[in-house]
Amino acid sequence: MVTTNRRVSKRKFISRVATRSGLPVRTVSKVYESLLGELTGAVGCGETVVLTSFGRFYRQDHKGHKVRFGRSDIDDYVVLKFSASSSFNRRLGGNRNEIAPETYGAIEDVDELENVVEDHELRAAL
Numbered sequence: 001m002v003t004t005n006r007r008v009s010k011r012k013f014i015s016r017v018a019t020r021s022g023l024p025v026r027t028v029s030k031v032y033e034s035l036l037g038e039l040t041g042a043v044g045c046g047e048t049v050v051l052t053s054f055g056r057f058y059r060q061d062h063k064g065h066k067v068r069f070g071r072s073d074i075d076d077y078v079v080l081k082f083s084a085s086s087s088f089n090r091r092l093g094g095n096r097n098e099i100a101p102e103t104y105g106a107i108e109d110v111d112e113l114e115n116v117v118e119d120h121e122l123r124a125a126l
Contacts, residue, residue, distance in 0.1 A: 043080055055084040 008016075010032075018028040039057055042049050048058040057080060064075045 053085055053087050055082055055088055057082050 014025060014028050014032055017023075017032070018025045021028065039049055043057050043059050046059060048056055050056045060079050060081045062077050062079065064073060064077070066073050
């Protein structure tokens with residue numbers, strides 16, 4: 001089974017949210033930055049951030065360890081962890097290649113938006 005990991009850039013993600021919500025891209029971008037700042041600050045202070053029906057973000061501390069080869073040992077470090085809620089996992093669908101029904105309409109809308117943006121960019125270039 002071969003799977004490809006399709007990535008969505010920050011810019012494209014913000015554009016999709018703006019389209020779905022009907023808000024200006026600048027407003028969505030500010031909300032995005034504020035959300036990530038608050039999430040980073042809270043988790044950095046040791047709090048667990050729980051977003052109902054989505055999942056939880058938390059901090060996991062790791063002990064440093066000696067390195068077999070090399071000059072320096074690894075110091076203690078912290079990583080951000082995410083655990084998706086069961087309801088969110090159900091919304092994704094059982095099959096990785098299958099798109100959840102409520103997501104499908106949004107994908108069609110985004111494709112339509114991309115076509116409009118491309119047409120606008122072409123007209124601006126002429």
